[in-house]
Amino acid sequence: MSQLPVIVGFGGINPAGRSSFHHGYRRMVIDALDSARADRTYRSLASVMGLDMSRGELTPEQREYILEHTLIRRIEDGLFDIEKVPFNKRMSIAGSGGELSFVTRARQLPDVIPEQWSVTDLGDGKVKVTMADACDVLMPSHRRIDVSTAGQLPSGFDPSKLYASRNHPRGLQMAIYGASDALGSMGIDWQTVMDAVHPDQIGVYASSAMAQLDDNGMGGLLMSRADGRRVSSKNLALGLADMPGDFVSAYVLGNVGTTAPSLGACATFFYNMRLAVNDIKAGNTRVAVVGVAEAGLDPRIIDGYTTMGALATDDGLLKLDAAKGLSEPDYRRSSRPFSSNCGFTISESAQFIVLFDDSLALELGAQIHSSVPDVFVNADGFKKSISGPGIGNYLTIAKTLAAAESILGSDSIRQRSFVQAHGTSTPQNRVTESHILNETAKVFGIEKWPVGAIKAYLGHSIGAASGDQLIASLGVWNENILAGIATIDHIAEDVHDSNLQLQAEHMHLEPGAMDLAVLNSKGFGGNNASAAVLSPTVSEKMLRGRHGNAAWTAYLDKREAAVEKAQAYDDKACSGDISAIYHFDHNVMNGDDVEMSREAIRLRGWKAGVELTKASPYAGWMKD
Structure with missing residues (x-):
């Protein structure tokens, strides 16, 4: 019987703040939260931004500073001077x-x-x-750069200060923090996880779409000689696109199991998650750490996308608001999905999740935030241009809904699902993606499909963007609020929305009102991916049905310890103590730490060994 991949931990950092415990999502809907949850989120942001919290309560000025220095905004001098x-x-x-x-x-x-x-x-x-x-x-x-707005990490957050970063590229610094945050959110010690599985049953599925392009990575490799400087011995190695996964394996987890970095442009997070989901369903992996870290706020990268005509430039934004007579762009509203728009807003983000198979989740008493039964990927076929859209996304969306319908039934699909759109804020995306979603909604009998488009708040973090969508969907279920597309004041005339519900206002939901989130990503080059993500309520109902009431009751008793420990982690992080896990030159093994036999390989520090005697699925195929 296939195992169900369940999300037992999640974390990271993006322009909305820390991802774990839904703090980043709460920043997006903070105007709709009760005072207790809003206060908690302000404290979380104050912590990552390094603000003084010694007085206990944050001052009104501090709260205003937090709001102004998170989400999409004018690029701040901490990264580079847009004027010079x-x-x-x-x-x-x-x-x-x-x-x-x-x-x-x-x-x-x-x-x-x-x-x-x-x-x-x-x-x-x-x-x-x-x-x-x-x-x-x-x-x-x-x-002066042509684009002066971006989704920048909260002001004051510097991942290089959280560990001995040794001139690591910014993307790798973010990966270390993102994976550490995800592990902290679990409430289960990593050693406990290692003791529960075989060494080769853990996998890390993490990467970046664009590699590390700042001066400590490929940027330094390609520019140093041209600028009269020496190339560093680290530039090439640390610049590779697989390095986020390699760093997490080597310096956070001590992983000796699978590494499977995958790239798919803007769908990169889903490409990694697909490999992890398929490996867990097949029984090859029991624990999967999935993530992407993308640090795209570099003037050279911005220059490249601007030259392509992909970004919302200052001039373009001023033309959109010409009737208002603005003297400078409306930086907050640079990303306007499904409205009149002129390009996407680039962003930076690192997002990580921890997946267990359902049996391990019950065994260890892990929290179940949702489950991911399927991720679908399809290419576009023959294309007019590599950047142009094609038909692959029609396939991924339809297959995702069909797969979810086979689990939940048609009523859930029609009445209890929502979609997180790719929603880039480009004129081409608003037409093509809305047509895909609208036509699929018609086929499956969805009359008004609620649509989220979180790039209105965060911008487009390229490879990590689909991770942003997943983390936001977990927030929808926790807060019972689907964030509205707050930056728009109308729907563009060329948007197909007869069967879609697109709105600027937040949508307040009854608890348990949504069974399914359909997440969609349309990547550059024809890298289309869509994922079915089941709500925590549905996921728990499925596991209770599979394992029985007795096993479920025992699980609930064990889960209390994980919840308590995870809460202690959040309390600490909200009090100003944020940190990253980084084990450099720690517990390094060599040949003397390996014990081999015909049946298994045993490694120092692991309770279980790597089994070598397994039944072959091809047994009996050999014929004389």
């Missing part, structure tokens, strides 16, 4: 009389002296260079 983005200006220079001379240090001469140069030694390590012809040079300069 450095670049090299190409110039051609020549002397007024045909010759040009200058003095420099001999050690600064190029290794290969150009033929048109004449070099004279002046002593004291200096030389005079005379050029007979014009020469092209690169002059350091700066400019």
Whole structure:
């Protein structure tokens, strides 16, 4: 019998704050929360932002600061100065009389002296260079960037300060924190998990879509020599797209099981989750840590997307609001899914979840936040352009609803489901995705399908974006609020919405009103992925039905300890004590720590071994 993958822990960081315990989602709907939950979320944000909480209660000024320095906003100087983005200006220079001379240090001469140069030694390590012809040079300069709004992590949060980061790229720093937060949310010690399974039954499915492109990663590798600097020995290694998973395996978990980083542009988180879900369903993995860390707020990356015409530029936003006569863009409303819009808003995020198979979840008394029975991926087929949309997303959405219907029945699909749209805020997406969702809703008899589009709050974090959607969906069930598309004041005329419910206002739900979340991602290049995520209530009902009342009662007794320990973690984090798990040069094993036999491999520190004697599914196929 197939195992059901259940989410037993989740965490991370994005422009809304810390993901665990739904704090990030609560920031998005904070205007609709009761005072107790709002206060808790303010404290969580104050903690990650490093604000002074010694007085006990936060001041009104601090609360206002928190609101202004989270979610989408004008890019702050902590990352780079949008008014003075450095670049090299190409110039051609020549002397007024045909010759040009200058003095420099001999050690600064190029290794290969150009033929048109004449070099004279002046002593004291200096030389005079005379050029007979014009020469092209690169002059350091700066400019104002065309895009000045983004989804930036909360002001004051610096993941490099949480552990010995040793010049790690920002994406890897975020991955360490995101995975640590997810583990803390479980309320179960990682050693307890290790003791309950075989070493090869744990898997890490994590990556980034764009790799690490800042100066500590691929950016430094590709630019250092051109800028007259040396390449670091770490640039290439730490810049690889699989490094978020590698770091989590090596420095957070000590994982010796599966590593399976996958890439799928904006659908990268779902690509990783699909591998994990399939491995758990097949019985190959019992514990899966799934995640993506993407640090896209770099002027070079922004320049690339701007040149593609993909981002909402300052000029584009001003044209949208021309009737208002604004002198500067409405930074908060740069992302307007399914409304009149002009491009997406880039963001940064690291999101991680921990999946158990359902039997292990009951055995360890893990909290069950939801379950993921299926993730579907389809390509677009032949394409007119690599960036253009195709038909693959019609397949993934329809297959997701059909799979969920086979579990829940048609009434749940029609009346008790919602969708988290990709919702990028581009003119093309609002037409194509709305048509896909609307037509699928018609086929499955959904009259008004509630649609969420959280990029209105967070922006587009590329590979981590679908992780943002998943974490937000968990928040919907916990808070009983589906966040409205708060940045819009109308639905664009070309949006297909006869069977969709698109609104700016938050949708308040009765507890247990939603059985299913359909999560959708349309990735660049034809990387389409959609996931069916079942509510905590439905997930628990399924497990109670599978394992029986006695096993369920025993599980509830064990779960109390996990809930209590997880709450203690949240209390600590909300009090200003945020930290990251980082085990460098810790418990390193070598050949002396491995004991091998024909039946199993045993490793120091693990209760169970890696079994080598397993029945083959191909037994009996060999014929004479």
